[in-house]
Amino acid sequence: MARTVQATVNGRKYHEENVEPRLLLVHFLRDRLGLTGTHVGCDSTNCGACTVMFNGKAVKSCTVLAVRADGAAITTIEGVADEEQLHPLQEGFWEKHGLQCGYCTPGMIMSALQLLERHPDPDEETVRLELEGNLCRCTGYQNIVEAVLWAAGRLRGASA
Amino acid sequence: MIPRAFEYFDPPTLEEAVALLEQHGEDAKLMAGGQSLLPMMKLRMVSPAVVVDLWRVPDLDTIRRDDVVVRIGAMTTHYALQSSEVIRNTLPALADAARVVGDPLVRNLGTIGGSAAHAAHNADYPAVLVALDAELQAVGPAGTRSIVAEDFFIDTFTTCLEPTEIVTEISIPVPGDTECSAYLKLSRRGTDFAIVGVATALTEGEGGRCDDARVVLTGVGDTPVRATEAEEILKAGPLDPERLREAGEAAKRNLDPPSDVQADAQYRVDVSGVYVRRAVAAAWERSQSDVSGLGN
Known part of the structure; x- marks a missing residue:
């Protein structure tokens, strides 16, 4: 029995009818809302390419039913930048060359957003542990970690 | 990967959830955080006709402590x-x-009650719940009942719950001042289940002795495995490195762990001895303010 899902995604309200209960959040975002910045990687709760912020928590959107998004506030990679101004994390990935193929990058950035909320001044080990749910098949972890640490510094500077 | 189609209910109360389970019997699966069930549904290892999702039921996620017990919502x-x-x-x-x-x-969505009821043989909580002498509260058509953790886990993916029962709360006795506990897990990567995990709860006695000890392993059997022989050795005299080593060796005896892509059975046996030693040492050092030296 299909349902109606009303969700706020990146600050915009969506009203979607006929959502099948088995539809996964990642497909809802990509196929129904056209927000294809959220990637499908392993599709098996391992890689984290599909990470989004769901009611303030970073989750793997391939492992959430879309019907649970009813009433939810969701942020995807498309909602991270402020108009034309990149978020410091996005800048960090640019400055520190935190990506090679780029496939894992949206998920990495969404996880890193939560990481910096929980640990505004993280050490390298904390960054590595908190990104455990995100895999980079290019194995570019070194620069990803540097990008996150760079962004942490920028954000602390901005709030100081 | 998409799960097979299912009928979906997300009732706002436990009573309605129980009624749905009564109505649909074994065709229904309960969903808590969904972090184990959904991957299995996507792989079509399970394809329930009905999913009863508990996410709208309020007040199931509180942690309360009084003088004698910690109550954790499922x-x-x-x-x-x-x-x-x-x-x-x-x-x-x-x-x-x-x-x-x-x-x-996963930790943002996955729940303790869901993990316990899922009862994977290599999950982390089951061994801890047995070591800490937890009880699980379940509600069903006949009312509520309390189940000791050691009786709860029956087989891989199998608990003593009836198909119409729902775990609502896990209660764990507040340890005394001389008690301490630890859990130590070996896995190859984050995200993985335990190759071997050891939960231990110790009670410190006079003269460096350990008055009580519970040592429980995960990943080495169909359910949490209590290393009773190791427990007896730990209680038999002052806890020193030699006794710790003996306890580790004792824990390896009579183990019959599975082999899989992560580790073969013999490796699990060997590493069980090492992890029993390390987990007991970690718990013991937590209980002592100024004593260490058990090493690993």
Whole structure:
């Protein structure tokens, strides 16, 4: 029995009818809302390419039913930048060359957003542990970690 | 990967959830955080005709402590447990386990009640719940009942719950001042289940002795495995490195662990001895303010 899902995604309200209960959040975002910045990687709760912020928590959107998004506030990679101004994390990935193929990058950035909320001044080990749910098949972890640490510094500077 | 089609209910009360389970019997699966069930449904290892999702039921995610017991709502997430001061201070083994379940993203959704009821043979909580002498409260058509953790886990993916029962709360006795606990897990990567995990709860006695000891392993059998012989050795005299080594060796005897892509059975046996030693040493050092030297 299909349902109606009303969700706020990146600050915009969506009203979607006929959502099948088995539809996964990642497909809802990509196929129904056209927000294809959220990637499908392993599709098996391992890689984290599909990470989004769901009611303030970073989750793997391939492992959430879309019907649970009813009433939810969701942020995807498309909602991270402020108009034309990149978020410091996005800048960090640019400055520190935190990506090679780029496939894992949206998920990495969404996880890193939560990481910096929980640990505004993280050490390298904390960054590595908190990104455990995100895999980079290019194995570019070194620069990803540097990008996150760079962004942490920028954000602390901005709030100081 | 898409799950097979199913009928979906997300009732706002436990009573309605129980009624749905009564109505649909074994065709129905309960969903808590969905972090184990959904992957299995996507792989079509399970394809329930009906999913009863508990996410709208209020007040199932509280952590309360009084003088004698810590009560944890079944829908409490791993992240809530790992970041709870009450859990970290009162039940360190449970905090140890909560911060190594899955990965940070999974821990935001996955729940302790869901993990317990899922009863994977290599999950982290079952061994901890047995070691900490937890009880699980379940509600069903006939009312509520309390189940001791040691009786709860019957087989891989099998608990003593009836198809119409729902775990609502996990209660764990508040340890005394001389008690301490730890959980230690070996896995190859974050996100993985345990190759071997050891939960231990110790009671410190006079003269460096250990008055009581519970040592429980995960990943080495169909259910949590209690290393009773190791427990007896730990209680038999002052806890020194030699006794610790003997306990580790004892824990390896009579184990019959599975082999899989992560590790073969013999490796699990060997590493069980090492991890029993390390987990007991970790718990013991937590109980002592100024004594160490058991090493690993």
